[in-house]
Amino acid sequence: MSFLIKGVSVLGKGKADLLIRDGVIAEGGAGNAQVIDADGLVALPGLVDLHTHLREPGREDAETVETGSRAAALGGYTAVCAMANTSPVADTAGVVEQVYRLGREAGLVDVQPIGAVTVGLAGERLAELGAMATSAAQVRIFSDDGHCVADPRLMRRALEYVKAFDGVIAQHAEEPRLTEGAQMHEGEVATRLGLTGWPAVAEEAIIARDVLLAEHVGSRLHVCHVSTAGSVEVLRHAKARGVKVTAEVTPHHLLLTDERATSYDPVFKVNPPLRTAADVEALRAALREGVIDIVATDHAPHAVEDKECEWGYARPGMLGLETALSVVLDALGSSAGGAGAGGAGVDWDLIAERMSRAPARIAGLTEHGRDIAPGAPANLTLVDPAARRRIDPGESASRSRNTPYAGMTLPGRVMATFLRGEATVLDGKAVK
């Protein structure tokens, strides 16, 4: 199948016609290509998510590799990195190969498994990092996400181990002793609601420790879901020293604050928790500046019984794949003075960098995050910046419904996504 995308805005090129043939951006005659009228649409390199929970194996009632992949494609993604906190945990070559194979079979996005750092995420001994790296899944990112690698000696060993194959340790920065029983951000709102707080310093202390360890070892550290202004300052300091550290922020931490907890609706319960408006401002500025390198969704689907219960019993986590781009456009627009009608003023190069190119580089996904130019793999997404859509959880392709944006109207809409030249989304709908 070939496609001729007519009149689309391409970064650095203005309006152009794009020909997709044999899986790549092609040149020459269009022949019998299917024509897509892309007037008013913006072409971006396919988005890359460094932090997705696909729940398979083990919690297929909440998500499967296939349903999560479809949600990803609808969100404009062509690659996602699948977190290791499945059941069984992705801590062996066998499990990461299973996830990799399921991703290939679904064929909607490239699914790159992340391996666990420690056996069973228990934080006691290192998992078989080398075996996962040399497996068919070629794992390069290791994370105990959901849990912090709290033991400094184990963290040091992990950083040392992955250096041999240019791997990276993605840390869920949460000092567990400081967050025992925590339900939400520690601050004025938690006090008012009488809920146990998760203090900002529990994140900042681990990031500070880990950038020092990464510097000492000379290895690569990636910090998951940065959520506080203080973490930004630690990262700024580390980067100025030349530490090999990268960091992500989630869409929800760029838009929502701890005030949402006043509803006691567990859809707003997430780890790390929603923080203050001042944190949100600092995260937006850090993303724009590059102290935070990327946006990652932390898409965390949960079954109804795990979410529609009392706040204290609900699992933390929220959906993110289908709404990420819109939330980022909204968040950066409202404080950047940009994102006017029709997407005027949006810094599309920044969006491409933070949501595609940089995450592809960190994950080593060389087929993704490429400039849209002849010869490049046709992994791209077409966005209608003028569209606004009301978020209806019932319309989600995810198996779960825990979106915090239900009923909100957000800017931008993904109209088409292509994975190696195959359409996975057309006219804003999943193709298969």
Ligand SMILES: NC(=O)N[C@@H](CC(=O)O)C(=O)O
């Ligand atoms: N981010 C979340 O709130 N939840 C994550 C794991 C975690 O980080 O707790 C999940 O897997 O559900």
